Structures are given as structure tokens and as C-alpha cells.
Amino acid sequence: MEDQEKQTKHVICMVSDFFYPNVGGVEEHIFQLSQCLLHRGHKVIVLTHVYGDRRGIRHMTNGLKVYYLPIQTFYNQSVLPTFITSIPLLRYIFLRERVSIVHGHSAFSTMAHEAMNLARAMGLKSVFTDHSLFGFADMSAIVTNNFLALSLADVNHCICVSYVGKENTVLRANVDQEKVSVIPNALDSHVFKPEPAQRPLNKINVVVMSRLQYRKGVDLQPAIIRHICERYPQVNFIIGGDGPKRSILEEVRDEVGNERLKLLGAVPHADVHGVLVQGHIFLNTSLTEAFCIAICEAVCSGLQVVSTNVGGIPEVLPCHLILLAHPTVKSLTEKLELAIQRELNGKRLDPWKMHEEMKNIYLWSDVVQRTEVVYDQVHLEQSSAELVRRLPRYKKCGLVAGWFMMFLVTLQFLLLKICDKLWPSSDIDIAPDYPLDAARWSFEEERIENNNGIVGNGSASGSQPISAVSRRFHLSRN
Numbered sequence: 001m002e003d004q005e006k007q008t009k010h011v012i013c014m015v016s017d018f019f020y021p022n023v024g025g026v027e028e029h030i031f032q033l034s035q036c037l038l039h040r041g042h043k044v045i046v047l048t049h050v051y052g053d054r055r056g057i058r059h060m061t062n063g064l065k066v067y068y069l070p071i072q073t074f075y076n077q078s079v080l081p082t083f084i085t086s087i088p089l090l091r092y093i094f095l096r097e098r099v100s101i102v103h104g105h106s107a108f109s110t111m112a113h114e115a116m117n118l119a120r121a122m123g124l125k126s127v128f129t130d131h132s133l134f135g136f137a138d139m140s141a142i143v144t145n146n147f148l149a150l151s152l153a154d155v156n157h158c159i160c161v162s163y164v165g166k167e168n169t170v171l172r173a174n175v176d177q178e179k180v181s182v183i184p185n186a187l188d189s190h191v192f193k194p195e196p197a198q199r200p201l202n203k204i205n206v207v208v209m210s211r212l213q214y215r216k217g218v219d220l221q222p223a224i225i226r227h228i229c230e231r232y233p234q235v236n237f238i239i240g241g242d243g244p245k246r247s248i249l250e251e252v253r254d255e256v257g258n259e260r261l262k263l264l265g266a267v268p269h270a271d272v273h274g275v276l277v278q279g280h281i282f283l284n285t286s287l288t289e290a291f292c293i294a295i296c297e298a299v300c301s302g303l304q305v306v307s308t309n310v311g312g313i314p315e316v317l318p319c320h321l322i323l324l325a326h327p328t329v330k331s332l333t334e335k336l337e338l339a340i341q342r343e344l345n346g347k348r349l350d351p352w353k354m355h356e357e358m359k360n361i362y363l364w365s366d367v368v369q370r371t372e373v374v375y376d377q378v379h380l381e382q383s384s385a386e387l388v389r390r391l392p393r394y395k396k397c398g399l400v401a402g403w404f405m406m407f408l409v410t411l412q413f414l415l416l417k418i419c420d421k422l423w424p425s426s427d428i429d430i431a432p433d434y435p436l437d438a439a440r441w442s443f444e445e446e447r448i449e450n451n452n453g454i455v456g457n458g459s460a461s462g463s464q465p466i467s468a469v470s471r472r473f474h475l476s477r478n
Contacts, residue, residue, distance in 0.1 A: 008375075008376055008379060009041055009042055009043070010042050010043070010100055010101050010375050010379065011042070011043045011044075011045075011097060011098050011099050011100045011101070012034075012037060012042055012043070012044045012045075012099070012100075012101050012102075012103055012375070013044075013045050013046075013047060013093075013094065013097065013099040013101070013102045013103065013115070013119075014030050014033075014034055014044060014045070014046045014047070014103050014105065015046075015047045015048075015102060015103065015104045015105070015109070015111055015112045015115040015116070016030060016046075016047075016048060016104065016105040016106055016109045016111065016112050017048060017049060017073070017077055017078045017079060017106070017108070017109040017110060017111045017112070018030075018048070018077060018105070018106055018108075018109060019031075019046060019048040019066070020060070020066075021051050021052075021054060022051065022077060023266055023267070023268055023269060024211065025131065025185070025293055025294075026105055026106050026131050027269075028269050029105070029129075029131070029185060030046065030105055031060075031064075032186065032188075032364055033364075033367065033368065033371065034046060034064050035061065035062060035064065036364050036365070036367070036368035037368060037371075037372075038062050038063065038064060039062070040368060040372065043097075043433055043434075044064060045064075045065045045066070045067065045093075045097050045099070046064065046065070046066045046067065047066075047067045047069060047090075047093065047111065047115060048066065048067070048068060048069070048111065049068065049069050049070075049071045049072070049073060049079055049111060050068050050069065050070055050071065050072070051068065054068050055068045055070060056068055059434070062434075063434030065097075065431075065434065067093060069086075069089060069111075071086065071111070074110070078108055078109060078110045078111070079110045079111050080110070081110045081113070081114070081147075082114070083114050083117060083408050083412060084408070084411065084412065084415060086111075086114055086115075086118075087118060087412065087415050087416060087419060088419050088423070090114070090115055090118050091118065091122065091416065091419055092423070092428060094118075094119065094122060094124065095425050095428045096428050096429065096430060096431050097431050098430060098431075099119075099124060100124060100125065100379070101124065101125045101126070101127060101375055101378065101379070102115050102116050102118075102119035102124055102125070102126045102127070103126075103127045103128075103129065104116045104126065104127070104128045104129070105128075105129045105131065106129075106130075106131050106132065107130055107131075107132055107144065107148050108132070108144075112128070113147075113151040116128060116151065116155055117151065117154070117409070117412070118412070118416075120154045120155070120390065121390075121409070121412055121413055121416055122416065125156045125378040125379060125381065126154075126155045126156050126157075126378075127155070127156060127157050127158070127159065127374060127375070127378060128151075128152060128155050128157075128158050128159070129158075129159040129160075129161075130158060130159070130160050130161075130165060130169050130290070131161060131290055131291075132165075132288075132290055133164070133165060133168050133288045133289065133290045133311045133312070145172040145173065146397075146398070146401055148169075148172065148173045149172070149173045149174050149175075149397050149401075150394065150397050150401060150402075150405045151173075152169075152173045152175050153174075153393045153394050153396065153397055153405070154390055154393050154394070155175075155179075156179070156378040156381060157179050157180075157181065157374050157377065157378050158173075158175055158179055158180045158181070159180075159181050159182075159183050159371070159374060160180060160181070160182050160183075160290070161182070161183065161184050161185050161290050161291040161312065162182065162184065162290050162291050162311070162312025162315050162316075163182055163312070163315060164290070164311055164312040164315065165182070165290040165291070165311070165312055166180050166181075166182050168290075174396060174397070181370075181374055183367055183370045183371060183374075184291060184316075184362055184367070185291050185293045185296075185362065185367070186293075186362045186363055186364040186366070186367040187293060187296045187297060187300060187358070187361070187362040187363075188364065189300050189355065189358060189359030189360075191273055192273050192276070192297045192300040192301045192355075193273075193300070193301065193302075193355060194277065194301055194302030194351035194352055194354075194355055195277040195301075195302075196302070196351060198277040198278055199277065199278060199279070199280060200278075202234065203234055203235070203236055204232070204234055204235045204236070204280045204281065204340060204343050204344075205235075205236050205237070205238055205278055205279040205280055205281075206228070206235060206236070206237045206238070206279065206280070206281045206282075206283050206336070207237075207238045207239075207240070207275060207276060207278070207279030207281070207282050207283070207298070207303065208221065208237065208238070208239040208240070208241070208282075208283050208284075208285070209239075209240045209241060209267065209272060209275065209276070209282075209294050209298075210241050210284070210285075210286070210294065211241050211242070211243045212239075212241050212242055212243030212244065212245040212246045212249065213243040213244055213245055214244075214245065214287070215286065215287050215288050216241075216243075216245075216285065216286050216287070217285030217286050217287045217308060217327060218243070218245035218248065218249070218285070219245065219248070220285045220327070220328070220329050220332060221239075221249065221252075221283075221285055222248055222249065222251070222252045223329045223333075224283075224285075224329055224332055224333050224336065225237055225249075225252050225256065225261060226252065226255070226256070227329075227333055228333070228336060228337070228340075229256045229260050229261075231337075232340060235340060236259065236260050236261070236262070237260065237261045237262070238262045238264065238275065238278060238279060239261070239262065239263050239264065240264040240265070240266075240267040240272070240275050241264075241265075241266065241267065242265050242266040246263070249261070249263060250263065272297065273297070273301060276297060276298055276301040276303060277301055277302075279298075279303055280303060280304065280343050281303060281304045281305075281306060281336070281339045281340070281343065282294075282295065282298035282299075282303040282304065282305045282306070283306050283307075283332070283336060284305065284306070284307035284308065284313075285307075285308060285327070285332060286307070286308055286310060286311070286313070286327075287308070287310060287327050288310055288311050289308075289310055289311040289312060289313050290311055290312050291311075291312050291313075291316060292307070292311075292312070292313050292316060293362075295307055295313070295316060295317060295322065296316060296317070296358065296361075296362060299317060299321050299322070299354050299355075299358050300354070300355055300358040300359065301351075301355070302351025302352070302354055302355060303351075304323070304339045304342065304343070304348055304349075305317065305321065305322045305323065306322075306323045306325060306332065306335045306336050306339050307322055307323070307324060307325070308324070308325055308326070308327040308332065309324035309325065309326065309327075310327055318357075320349070321349070321354060321357070321358075323335040323338060323339055387409070387410060387413055390409060391406050391409060391410070394406050394409065
């Protein structure tokens with residue numbers, strides 16, 4: 001506790017287009033990291049756009065304040081990139097909450113990039129976490145990479161979830177490798193536990209949990225399902241997730257029947273464990289992946305894992321806990337058949353031994369402490385919001401894109417000065433902080449209430465109550 005009191009307390013603003021009630025790895029990462037930082041004594045707020053009738057200011061578990069800004073989405077849950085129109089609103093929130101560090105998440109999030117850029121114009125520090133991998137050849141990747149290079153030209157520090165992700169970010173965004181750290185995702189092993197009684201004895205269930213989109217390799221799944229269902233009558237498939245590729249799986253379901261292939265649709269993260277424990281084998285067909293926390297959750301729940309060997313996936317698990325395949329139908333089918341034979345012959349690893357091996361590998365206590373090191377580092381950096389110092393950083397982005405960004409930054413600077421005249425910072429009320437003692441008390445209350453083996457491992461790291469928080473992800477205080 002003394003070390004916790006001595007550490008520098010930061011006011012962190014998490015920004016992303018992707019947050020609750022949207023469901024996904026980025027959303028869960030932001031929520032869990034925010035809860036850990038709150039428990040460590042920092043102040044954390046989250047900025048995102050409206051989701052349906054969820055708008056305005058909401059308070060989630062332990063006083064996590066979420067701003068659902070009145071900005072409509074443009075494409076794929078992201079807002080229209082302008083870098084200009086959101087300046088008054090974001091400036092007001094930064095000043096009202098006394099933000100010191102703006103932490104953007106996901107390369108796809110327009111709001112994250114705009115908030116980080118405005119933070120630098122206001123003299124605040126910015127950190128970016130990249131959760132994805134991109135190629136270099138197709139048109140969409142070229143556009144995204146150029147946009148990312150412009151956004152990260154003036155960021156203080158970047159975080160990647162794997163070493164492959166770091167190399168990818170350094171190359172495509174032209175970022176100095178000294179400004180990029182690797183901090184993997186984390187897993188709550190208190191939630192993801194084997195439950196052998198939930199699995200059928202006379203059947204083998206293959207579970208797939210992912211967004212149903214192209215980069216998740218959904219196009220490979222129909223041929224795999226048809227082959228396995230034809231050759232192994234005792235094997236069924238359970239697929240959780242939703243997306244534009246759902247229709248091709250519905251066609252396969254019509255062929256093999258509802259009993260052989262169940263499509264669950266979007267599954268809230270709080271219900272993922274309940275789906276995993278029904279399965280014997282977890283199948284991941286991603287074509288690109290920076291980390292893939294889903295395979296960690298599957299192994300921790302006692303499932304065999306068959307996955308493509310793309311991106312950062314080979315870094316994630318020891319080789320004896322995963323069967324890696326090339327991203328082709330033939331290779332994935334062969335590895336899946338090998339896993340099925342292990343189940344039929346009783347030669348698979350014991351689920352509880354798999355859980356014991358996984359539970360101490362990816363801990364939220366480690367992730368939050370390493371993230372704090374990044375925050376402390378950028379907090380001590382000497383940086384200036386003056387145009388003469390910021391503009392040269394964009395010259396390396398190219399003749400056209402660089403000069404265009406320099407024009408936008410100059411315009412942003414002028415609009416910020418106008419906002420300072422029209423709405424002086426002295427006229428903006430400071431938001432009251434959520435009582436820190438109440439947040440800690442809430443954590444301790446949950447730990448005591450769940451002190452039946454679900455929460456707590458005897459560690460003094462401060463990570464004990466996080467499993468309780470993850471199960472309350474959808475219980476927000478309105």
C-alpha cells in the first residue's frame with residue numbers, strides 16, 4: 001500500500017470508438033485496464049460515441065465515468081474523421097476532468113486519433129495502443145497505414161500487444177522503435193476455469209468465437225465444417241459472434257442441420273466462458289491477429305486449440321498447448337482432425353493442468369504495472385505544444401500527406417485559440433472526482449462476497465478483485 005501511495009497519480013482519458021455496449025477484445029481491454037488503474041489510485045474516464053439510446057455521462061463499476069458523446073458513426077462503428085469539428089467538445093472534457101494523459105485505442109478508431117492529436121495541441125501527453133495487424137499491399141492497408149503514420153507522428157508513446165505487432169507498427173507507421181513498448185493482453189483465470197461436467201460425453205463440440213468478418217477467416221470455415229460433419233458424425237460446431245459473413249455460415253447450417261451447427265450470434269463477454277466450457281476443441285481461423293486473447297481463454301477453460309499461425313499468435317501459447325496450421329482449409333482441417341483423434345483416443349492434456357499452466361502467464365496486475373511505467377515515462381518527458389516544434393514532425397510523412405497534416409494542425413491550433421477566447425478555461429467547472437475510498441471499498445466488498453474460490457489467489461499484487469469486475473462488465477450504474 002505504501003508503494004501505491006508514493007506512485008505518481010495520473011488522470012487518464014481512454015478514448016476509442018469501440019466500447020460497451022459494443023462487444024469485443026478492445027472494449028474488454030479498455031474496461032479491465034481502467035478498473036485496474038482505478039484500483040491503483042489513478043483517475044480514469046472513457047470517451048466514446050453514442051450507442052443507440054446510450055448517450056451522455058454514465059458511471060460504470062467503481063466509478064468509471066464514460067462520456068457517450070453526441071457524434072454519429074460513419075463506418076464500422078467509427079466516426080467521420082475531421083480533426084476539427086470535435087475540438088470544442090473534447091477540449092471542454094479535457095479541461096473539466098483535468099486530464100493529463102490521453103490514451104487512444106485501436107488503429108480503426110477515428111475518435112482516438114483525433115483526441116490524441118488535440119491532446120498534443122493542448123500540451124497534454126498521448127499514448128496509443130495498437131490492437132491490430134495490417135498488411136502493406138492492398139489499398140485499404142495503404143490508406144490505413146498512411147493515416148496511422150500521420151496520427152502517430154506526434155504521439156508520446158505507443159504500446160503493442162506482441163513483438164510482431166511492434167515490428168508491424170514501426171514499419172507501417174514509421175515510428176521510432178524506442179517509442180514503442182510491448183505489453184500483452186491479460187486473462188482473468190479466475191473466470192475461465194474448466195467445467196468438464198458441462199461437456200457432452202458422447203459428442204465432441206468444436207467452438208468458434210470471433211467476429212464474423214473476412215480478417216477472421218470466416219470464409220475458410222464452411223469447407224472445414226462440411227468435411228468434418230461428413231466424416232465425423234459425433235462432431236458438432238458451436239459458433240459465437242456476428243458480422244457480415246454470417247450469411248455463408250447460415251447456408252452451411254441449412255445443409256448440415258441446426259444440431260450439427262449452432263449459430264449463437266453476438267455473445268457478451270460475460271457469457272463467453274459459459275459457451276467455452278460446452279466445447280472440447282477451440283478453432284481460430286484468423287487471417288491476421290496481433291495477439292488473440294480468445295485462444296488463451298479457451299486453453300484456460302481446458303479446450304484444445306487449433307489456430308492459424310499468423311501474426312502474433314505463435315508468441316501467445318507454448319507449442320504443446322496449441323496446434324498451429326497454415327491459413328488454408330487443408331491445413332486447418334488436418335490439425336482439427338488431429339485434435340479430434342486426441343479426444344477420441346483419450347490422449348489430450350488434462351484440462352486442469354492446462355488451466356494451472358495458463359493462470360499465471362497473462363495477469364492484469366502485470367499489465368497495469370507495465371502500463372504505469374509508460375505513463376510515468378511520458379509524464380516526465382519534456383514536450384511542447386508550440387507549432388514551431390510540432391510541425392516538423394509531420395514532414396517525414398510525405399510531401400502531400402505531410403503538408404496536408406501540417407495545414408490541419410495549424411488550423412486546429414487557430415481554432416483552439418478561438419475556443420480559449422470564447423470559453424476560457426477559468427469558466428469551466430471542474431468535475432468532482434469519484435471518491436477513491438469508495439472505489440477501493442467496492443473492490444474489497446466484491447472480493448469478500450466472492451471469497452469462495454472464484455476470486456483471490458493469495459497474491460498481494462492488488463489484482464484479486466478483477467475477476468469479480470469482469471463478471472460485472474454489463475452491470476453499469478446508470
